[in-house]
Amino acid sequence: MTILLIGGTGKTAVRLARFLQNNNHQFLLASRRGQSAAPAGMPAVRFDWMDKASWKEAFKYRSAAGEDVRAIYLMEPLVAEPWKPMNEFIDYARQEQGVGRFVLVAGTSSQPGKPGMGMVWQHFMDTGVDYAVLRPSWFMENLSEEAPSGLIKDLSRIFTACGEGKIPFVSATDIAAVAYRALTDAKPHNCDHRILGPELLTYDGIAQKLSIALGREIQHVSLSGEDRYQSLVTAGVSAYYARLLTNLEAAAAMGFEAHLNDEVEKVTGRPPKTFDVFAQENRAHWI
Ligand SMILES: NC(=O)c1ccc[n+]([C@@H]2O[C@H](COP(=O)([O-])OP(=O)(O)OC[C@H]3O[C@@H](n4cnc5c(N)ncnc54)[C@H](OP(=O)(O)O)[C@@H]3O)[C@@H](O)[C@H]2O)c1
Known part of the structure; x- marks a missing residue:
């Protein structure tokens, strides 16, 4: 097929x-x-x-x-x-x-x-x-996309409305690995897979890990929901997507994403990628 x-x-x-x-x-x-x-x-x-x-x-x-x-x-x-x-x-x-x-x-x-x-x-x-x-959960690769990676490269800053919210960032490679099994296993899965990374991280924690990987200080700037929405719209993001993103970040700030499980390992047979490995693999995006 x-x-x-x-x-x-x-x-x-x-x-x-x-x-x-x-x-x-x-x-x-x-x-x-x-x-x-x-x-x-x-x-x-x-x-x-x-x-x-x-x-x-x-x-x-x-x-x-x-x-x-x-x-x-x-x-x-x-x-x-x-x-x-x-x-x-x-x-x-x-x-x-x-x-x-x-x-x-x-x-x-x-x-x-x-x-x-x-x-x-x-x-x-x-x-x-x-x-x-x-x-x-949220993709590690969001940070290597053009807009956020540009801000990290040029300003050494990450802007969010996530506050101290913890998120189990997951690699798109691990999502693809689960999708691969769901598409090709002889027995259809007929269920949902909650795909989470291996550790709960705040954006302050992400900034710390990036600082170590890049050898310079990266700062997480915590914005209010309204300031975050306005900054996205000013940067050219559509009002619809800016509101969606801001609402997701506000929910994460309230702990909505703070869960861990072993779904990636259960489905693919190997543990999900850590953020430290992702940061090393993607240094070129932020230099
Ligand atoms: N990023 C996150 O943290 C996160 C977390 C949870 C869930 N998700 C979900 O993951 C999905 C995104 O997955 P992804 O990151 O692999 O994709 P992606 O990198 O965001 O790319 C989206 C793709 O959709 C295509 N596309 C957009 N509009 C289209 C249209 N009208 N018709 C056909 N194709 C269209 C684009 O291709 P072309 O421009 O080449 O057509 C592009 O390849 C979304 O549904 C999102 O809600 C994301």
Whole structure:
């Protein structure tokens, strides 16, 4: 079978594609930019959640081995009520294209039936299709994305509204490793996986670890929710996403993310990456 990876240029899907490639599974990346956005040597197709005409393109693809798309990795677009196009696409893929398994990336707070990715999760259960819902904590890789890494590089500062809230930061590689198992295990998982990193860290703790890794002082600047929202909007972030991010940070400040478990090791057979290792591997982003 071929596995279609929506969000194919994103942090988790590119890593998932490497796992699939290394283990000789057929896959196809989906991006609004099509093949031009794909890493070298990886097949890609144009796909846009908001353009239904693009949905069928992925199913026209047949891998060199002649295998059709039978499983899909999915994540939401940043639009209002994203579950509406997603559930319509899932029905199309299931009923008209013979897709039998879906693995969805959702947020920490997702619950079946709850507006957001909970509506897609509920749809999996209602239709009886094979599925897994990944509920990762915050990605370590957020810190190596362009905007935060630029602030660390230029100002040696991290700005959040997380206060002293503890977060079990997890590597996108570990999320991809769980997704890999959920997509390729012979037995479908048909459950959610709460994917957490190995330790609870505050942003002050993250700043300390980065200071050690980089050999210069990195400071965490703790902002109020309103100041954080305004700074994001001033930096060009959409009001919708700025509010979403600020609300997530405010919840983390109240301890919403402060949990640990052994899910990564249980599913993949090895413990999740530590932040110290991540910081060493990614020093170049902040220098
Ligand atoms: N970051 C975190 O800390 C965190 C924590 C928990 C859960 N999550 C969840 O994880 C998911 C993000 O995963 P990720 O980090 O692997 O992805 P990502 O790096 O944020 O990339 C998102 C991808 O979605 C694609 N995309 C955006 N709009 C699209 C559209 N209209 N149609 C088709 N593709 C579209 C983009 O590709 P193109 O631009 O190439 O089209 C991009 O590859 C989100 O659902 C988020 O809620 C994130």
